[in-house]
Amino acid sequence: MSNEVKRLIQLFEENRNEENAGPMKKYMKDHFPFLGIKSPLRKELEKQFFKETGILKKEFNKEFVEGLWEKDEREYQYTAITYMGKFSKKFPKDVIQFLERLLTTKSWWDSVDSITPLVGDMARNYPELIDETINHWSVDDNFWLRRSAILFQLKYKQQTNEELLYDYIVKNADSKEFFIQKAIGWALREYSKTNPVSVKEFIEGNKLAPLSVREGSKYLS
Numbered sequence: 001m002s003n004e005v006k007r008l009i010q011l012f013e014e015n016r017n018e019e020n021a022g023p024m025k026k027y028m029k030d031h032f033p034f035l036g037i038k039s040p041l042r043k044e045l046e047k048q049f050f051k052e053t054g055i056l057k058k059e060f061n062k063e064f065v066e067g068l069w070e071k072d073e074r075e076y077q078y079t080a081i082t083y084m085g086k087f088s089k090k091f092p093k094d095v096i097q098f099l100e101r102l103l104t105t106k107s108w109w110d111s112v113d114s115i116t117p118l119v120g121d122m123a124r125n126y127p128e129l130i131d132e133t134i135n136h137w138s139v140d141d142n143f144w145l146r147r148s149a150i151l152f153q154l155k156y157k158q159q160t161n162e163e164l165l166y167d168y169i170v171k172n173a174d175s176k177e178f179f180i181q182k183a184i185g186w187a188l189r190e191y192s193k194t195n196p197v198s199v200k201e202f203i204e205g206n207k208l209a210p211l212s213v214r215e216g217s218k219y220l221s
Contacts, residue, residue: 004053005067011045012037012075024074031108032074042075046082060087062098069105077106081114088118093126096133100145107144109179119152130164138168146172147183154187157194165191166202173208184208185215192219 012035021036028034037045050056055064068080080102096119103115123129138149150168153160169184192199200220203213 002061002064002067004055004061004064007053008049008068008076008079009071011049012073015041015045028074028108028110032077032106033072035073035075037075042078043082046079049079050083050086055083056086060084060091060095065098065102069102074110077111078114081111081118084115084118088121089125091118091122091125093122093129096122096126096129100133100137103144103148104142107142112144112147113151116148116151117155119148120155123152124159130161138171143175143177143180146175147179150180150183150187154190160191160194162191162195162198169202169208169212170206173206173212175209178211181209181211182215184212188212188216189218192216196220 015035015037017036017038019036020038021034024034024036024038025032055061065080065084068076068083071077099115099119099122103112119134123134134149134152137145140146140149146168150165150172153165165187169187172180172184175181188199188203196219199216203216203220208216
């Protein structure tokens with residue numbers, strides 16, 4: 001275990017709050033235990049940790065992320081994602097495989113939806129990753145990878161590849177999985193802020209789950 005991981009454990013353990021931990025675990029459907037460190041305090045502790053260790057001034061460290069991913073309590077994964085976010089715009093191309101591993105390990109909406117914008121950053125830097133990797137995710141057996149494929153362009157606005165977005169949605173339109181139906185709705189709702197006419201036509205012209213239609217139509221008149 002690296003010194004950085006040890007230091008973060010020490011910092012987090014000093015701020016453990018059992019009173020918060022129960023409700024936080026319950027909110028995540030009991031999938032993960034929590035230390036009970038709420039987001040504002042965790043962000044303060046992360047700042048302190050980054051400053052103290054100088055880890056952000058060093059090369060991106062996969063082992064540090066892996067060390068945090070192995071920890072049971074969910075706050076460690078959140079900090080791993082915060083850390084990765086500081087590097088995502090300059091990740092080397094092969095980090096996409098690492099992100100895929102994280103998307104499919106200890107998966108739940110909180111981690112997947114926080115890693116997906118990093119995938120979005122990488123796809124901007126290396127557009128070939130769409131053909132090489134993300135296309136495969138869009139039809140993968142693992143629905144979290146499919147969710148990530150549908151959502152990776154969420155912040156792209158005018159840069160959204162509309163054809164690609166709609167292709168991924170159509171491929172997943174008959175999914176009974178709640179998190180896929182919800183992702184489709186979310187992606188359409190977000191893109192409707194940029195191109196409402198197109199989204200309206202797409203929703204009217206395709207058979208989508210009622211949840212996806214409801215979510216996707218929220219900003220459409």
